[in-house]
Amino acid sequence: MIKYILTALILGAVAGYLNNNFGNLIANNWVSGYLFDFSLIVLLFLMGLAFGLNREAVAKLRKAGLKILVVPFSIALGSILGGLIGGLILRINVFASMAISAGYGWYTLAGPLVGQLFGVEFGALGFIVNFLRELLTIATISLTVKIDKYAPIAFGGATSMDTTLPVIVRYSGSESLIMAFSSGFTLSLIAPFTITAIAMLA
Amino acid sequence: MLDMLNLMISLIIGILLGLLLREKQHFDLSKVTFAAVVVLIFSMGFTIGSNNDLLASMQSIGVNAIIILLLSIFFSVAFVKLARRVVKLE
Numbered sequence: 001m002i003k004y005i006l007t008a009l010i011l012g013a014v015a016g017y018l019n020n021n022f023g024n025l026i027a028n029n030w031v032s033g034y035l036f037d038f039s040l041i042v043l044l045f046l047m048g049l050a051f052g053l054n055r056e057a058v059a060k061l062r063k064a065g066l067k068i069l070v071v072p073f074s075i076a077l078g079s080i081l082g083g084l085i086g087g088l089i090l091r092i093n094v095f096a097s098m099a100i101s102a103g104y105g106w107y108t109l110a111g112p113l114v115g116q117l118f119g120v121e122f123g124a125l126g127f128i129v130n131f132l133r134e135l136l137t138i139a140t141i142s143l144t145v146k147i148d149k150y151a152p153i154a155f156g157g158a159t160s161m162d163t164t165l166p167v168i169v170r171y172s173g174s175e176s177l178i179m180a181f182s183s184g185f186t187l188s189l190i191a192p193f194t195i196t197a198i199a200m201l202a
Numbered sequence: 203m204l205d206m207l208n209l210m211i212s213l214i215i216g217i218l219l220g221l222l223l224r225e226k227q228h229f230d231l232s233k234v235t236f237a238a239v240v241v242l243i244f245s246m247g248f249t250i251g252s253n254n255d256l257l258a259s260m261q262s263i264g265v266n267a268i269i270i271l272l273l274s275i276f277f278s279v280a281f282v283k284l285a286r287r288v289v290k291l292e
Contacts, residue, residue, distance in 0.1 A: 012250075016253075039241040039245060049219055053224050074281035081273075083270055086270035120246075147279060147283075196206045
């Protein structure tokens with residue numbers, strides 16, 4: 001998955017660069033505006049559909065007890081607070097930096113969505129922050145699991161329901177499977193809502 | 203404002219439709235979702251690549267990214283540790 005995403009990103013960037021600097025074959029807005037908006041709307045619809053159709057996730061959550069929801073909500077609060085402080089330190093738009101952190105590692109969503117809401121510069125920042133979150137989760141897991149059994153789940157954020165789930169289970173033990181999945185699922189579900197809600201506050 | 207509403211609405215329509223259809227049959231959305239992601243990321247790349255000012259500021263964006271990321275992860279872990287103690291979660 002990751003290599004297709006990076007290939008698409010690089011091909012897009014090269015195409016955009018060439019088109020912009022060597023004779024505008026097509027209007028930039030055709031891709032940056034129409035194609036981008038259309039695919040973002042389609043993706044959000046599909047994500048919603050996948051959440052609605054996912055019967056097992058809600059059943060798993062119910063079985064594990066709603067108490068485990070404190071974990072994803074702590075991760076959400078911690079991430080957004082980190083975004084706020086980061087924005088203040090860097091003297092950039094704090095709503096944008098909070099929205100970026102509210103991607104919880106889901107870079108394919110956070111990059112484009114933040115880009116749509118706060119402009120392309122923050123979109124690029126949002127993609128990089130969340131992309132690195134997934135990489136860092138995997139790269140540092142043998143160390144982070146020593147901080148706390150659930151620290152890798154906090155690192156993984158939204159990715160702990162799919163891409164980082166196998167590694168987390170390997171290091172945190174199989175009993176953490178439900179926690180990792182439920183936390184990642186909850187964060188994935190609230191990510192698009194928190195990002196847009198933060199943009200509405202701005 | 204309209205943009206945010208459009209985005210929120212398409213997500214909510216998706217969720218409601220999914221809830222309605224969940225008893226009907228099994229859907230495999232992975233292929234079409236993958237296609238949407240690839241097109242979206244391509245057009246995001248295009249937007250970045252066609253913005254010369256943005257390309258010039260990539261280095262500072264990278265530094266900013268690392269600072270925001272490390273703070274987000276630090277507080278995520280701290281809050282999870284704290285919450286586990288408060289609610290006595292195993």
